[in-house]
Amino acid sequence: RRTPQPRHGLGSYFGRGAALWDDPQLVRDDDGAAALAEALGHGAAIVMRGNGAVVVADSLLKAVVLTWYLEDAARLELAVLAAGLKAQSLVLSDAEVQRRATGAGLIFERMWDYLVAGDPEL
Secondary structure, X not given: OOOOOOOOHHHHHHOOOOEEEOOOOOOXXXXXXXXXXXXXXXXXXXXXXXXXXXXXXXXXXXXXXHHHHHHHHHHHHHHHHHOOXXXXXXXXXXXXXXXXXXXHHHHHHHXXXXXXXXXXXX
């Protein structure tokens, strides 16, 4: 059981990796929701085994962008594992993660613009 490791810039937004909710059952009550929130801690995402992920942020724009980043990090993680390169593949250090996971330069807003480009509803 694993979540994506910070192997590239987009993965850095989840620190050493998104938290894992290791229960295939859906969260159906307040106690379960509180436990999930506690497991998330101060992180940006928690992967729910068998049920997707929950991503949190201070705006809808940022939450959508972080969701896309998490999916991209998962694609990269699967590619590394499928190629049998887990041991050889670099993982960003804590210092690299801290430097790379920035909101400066309108990074979230620019990614949002990319994601919604051509959407006739906007």
